[in-house]
Amino acid sequence: MNIVRTNAMLLATAGTALALSLTACQSDSDTGSAPATGSSATSSAAGKTAGGEHAGASGTKGPTGAARPAESKSPAKATGTGGSAGSTGEQASAATRVCAARDLTVTAATQGGPPYTHLVLTAKNTSGHTCRLAGAPHIQFLESHKQDVPVVDRSKPATPVVLTAGAPAYALVRLSDGGVDEENEPVSAFSVTLEGDSTVIAVSAPGKGGVAVDPAKALTGYWTPELRNGADDF
Template sequence: MNTLRHRSTLLATAATATALALSLTACQGDTQTKSAPAATSSATGKAADSEHTSASGTTGSADPARSTESKGSTDPTDAGGSAGSTGEQANAATRVCTARDVTVTAATQDGPPYTHLVLTARNTSGHSCRLAGAPHIQLLKSHQQDVPAVAKSKPAAPVVLKAGDPAYALVKLSDGGVDEDNEAVSAFSVRLEGDSTVIAVTAPGNAGIAVDPAKALTGYWTFELRNGADDF
């Protein structure tokens, strides 16, 4: 009897152990099965975050660049001496043009009686410079005085020339017609404000120009000839 009871006890213990083992195995399987999707979800989440961060970083760095480009660096000379205290101060600070910076040429304005010349000063220096005041012109060797400048033709803002840009000055030669006071001129001299260098300018036309020194006048350098202000 004791032997039978002992065997029964052993069998019951073995059965219990087997059941417990099966239960633990099942639990471990469930745990592994549940943990696998969690790991996949975590990896996917990092990838998405990485992509989002990269995209955000690219966009964020591009916007300031666009903002900077839209604001730009305003070169005061781009406005050509436009109005505005900031522009005028910046333009006035630009160094003055010298004879080395510009090429000066002359052409008759309109048709006969050819009473006016148009002087053109083109910046050939490769950098910006300021063309100050009016041209200092001497039309005749016998008349060693500068042609008077007309105050109303003075521009409101400094004339700053970028490389290649021209400026103009209107010059009155005479009242026209045949006058005993007129003298023929084939070349004359021009000096720029702030520069003592003499620029020799060839007069237009084969016969030159007729000059009455008592009637001669010049306008200031401007970006373009203006009706009214240059009417003299």
């Protein structure tokens, strides 16, 4: 009987020990899995936080990035518009018919007081339609000098001279330096031809006695919508 009780007690003790051992193992297992889960959650949270910050940064850059292309496109668009307008203007000018002698009335007037060293030529569009006045006037003052008066390059306008009906253009012409030792010759009329048209336009010199011209000093500027200081001073 004592042996049986002893065995029973031993079995009970062993069972309790086994239960405690299983409980400890289960506890250890739960404890081990908990940090793993916690680590995963932390990693996931960190990932979300990083993703959130990245998304936030991306979100911050997004509008900026979107704004930058918009800003960069805006000048390009404006440039394109300006370029288109400029191209249209140039094409319109190029498409405009060049003025012929029959389209214009050319007159001459002295500039300044005596000694009269310069003339101003005025070419008025009397055709009733728009035309383009190209280049500079081809001027010959004297029968003895068949060469055209030299042209001053700096007087060339930046854009084509387009004359609407009734509009004038001007060209400054130097006759002489006004010195008493110059080989001046009196001129009462002279010839002008236009770029692209060989028709001779006879222009009367201003004044009763005409003007004094030194062929070696004579110069002419380009046709321009108005006379400009600097470019047309020669």
